[in-house]
Amino acid sequence: MDFAFSAEEEAFRADLRAFLDEELPEWWRGMFVDDERAIPLTREICRKLAERGWLTMAWPPEHGGSGASPWMQTIVREEMWAREEPRGPQYMNLNYIGPLIMRFGTADQQARFLPPMARGEVIWCQGFSEPDAGSDLAALRTAADDRGDHFVVNGQKIWTSYADAPADWCLLLVRTDPGAPKHDGISVLMVDMASSGIRVRPIGTMAGPHEFNEVFLDDVVVPRANLLGEQNRGWEVIVTGLTFERVGIARYARAGALLERLVEHANATGLAADPRVRQQLADLRARYEAARVLAYRAVSQQAAGEVPTVEASIARMHATLLEQDVGHVGLELLGPVGLLRADDTRAALRGEVPRQWVRNVPTTVAAGTLEVQKDIVAQRGLGLPRPR
């Protein structure tokens, strides 16, 4: 066991920080802001990262990567998440949509879909949740009717982030066998969002635009060539994908970055001398260390070629609750001035603290609720019986 990054890795982190200092404008506050410049900026950042070979560095060379270690990729995640994820929607391509295509896609699909991702030119969204299929994702009803060389898709997806970015492609979960047990009739389609019959309706959120959309699919034709993995075996694809996604977001890194701001603020205001404040901030730091080492444990398993399903859920339980509590404690530290948003002239700490709070209201809901994570740990990790 070794708990230190190598000198080479630390040097790369410094380079990446310098790049972000250079490229991120003062107004950058992340994706979910009412600012038309945000999405184009994320496209530009991805293109520039691709030019430097940093966008898909952990991908194998045959897919446009440089085969960098998962630890280099971890550094990318941490630095990006600490700076409000300037890759925007494209982080999903790198973390799990691309890797799923590598694992389950045909050679043709890999040749077609991976290079645009590696160049940073394409935005994907994920069509998972439906109005009646949330935590019970396998209850999804969006139907794909098999017509031989193509499928005809009808149904509705909801809470689809970035669909209005606009997204170019959608990784869509569909039911291809309505007669089979619910986990056995699901397939994964890669759907061109420009297809006729697709309508996107943005849904406003507490955090801002782009976070949520409804996607209506009405007789959408999807070529069979866009089926990812085996027909009716899509559940396996998705379980793997969700594990990648849970490991792929370094949520603790943003919590850690904000915690550093809070320490500076407490020192600057004299609050740091208050024993209660010291206890609260130290508690968050201890929990940050816990979330970080548990993420590193999951990365270590990935580096060894394992799929750390249970461990990813454990890491996510820690990271998501930490992210929420850094927001809550941060606001408590600020007091009433914490109510002032980033666009108010008197906002404290550039409005970062209220933003942290509001963005993390749904953190324990996204990518599997906290309760779903606990079910995974209880059933798959501890062998407890499923509820009847």
Place this chain on the structure above:
Amino acid sequence: MDLTPTPEQELLAESARAWVARACPIERVRDLELGGAHDRRLFEEIAGLGWCGLPIPANAGGEGAGMLEFALVAEALGQGSVPTPLLSSVTLAALPLAWAGGATAPVARALARGQRIGTLALLEPGMRDEWSPATMPGPPLRGTKLLVPWATAADVLIVATTSGLHVLDAVAPGVRVTPHRTLGGDPLAMVEFDGARANALEVDDSDALLRRALDHAAVSHLAYAVGIAAGMLELAVEHARDRHQFGRPIGSFQAVAHRCADMRADVDACRFLAYQAAWALDRRGEDGRVEIAAALAYSKDALRRIARHAHQMHGAVGFSTEHDLHLFSRRAKAFELTWGTASHHRERLATAMGLRSGP
């Protein structure tokens, strides 16, 4: 960065678990607890395995491995709730004597080989915790030390005084050891001194040496507590699978299953924080304060949560001494209260992370 144990570490942990299962199964623990907890033969077996010298430098008579390796052994012992003076003898006596070198080096050597057992007499009446400064004057020693771990089993005592650390034989004239009656955990004793002679540890900064020893003690007991926590999780999961109510295993109720999931999430966090803290002691010295304080602050709270979940899930039988749970949960409480409470380590962490306490 790589949190996968090396094959050597894997082997060490495995052999420690195998030894616990063979030499000190839970029935034996139960007997030991009734009989004052110490069994010299059990300790001799441990000594024979080389564990007393594991983190002691080779030039001081040890194995020259590290605290991370020692933590793996401590965790395995904790998972069996094995009562043993190993942790206190190594971290509170053998290590500080090895660091000090000089005239006490032969004693360090004997401790590192497990030929003798040592401990540290630190707390005095009225002291808040182990970090409070000693008020007992230097030799000849007069006065009372409280809550001395394993003093009843020890051959060698190190005593904290206003003039630094001093070493003497536990059976020297002027030393009286009286066992405390405790809630759980390691056997503790009151040690009264009445003009006992002792040799000074010749070091430049005995306060720094003492603090370093306290960190090593705290982290090794943390590793042991990780085992205790894992033991409680194991019992809880077994109970959740076997115990039926309303016609089904109680583990099929989410309210129960989620307690187990929370326990597992805490156990895993404590485990990797403990490994990181042990690694920091080996590799980072004074720069590892954040890792050490964070691990202890987190785990002291976590052990309380884990024990609470375990007892709640077990219902009445968990409160009964016929069940094994209390063998673990009493030790969990002892871990919480010794070598710094959660609040103590959070305050240390606050300083280490840069929060200024004054202008």
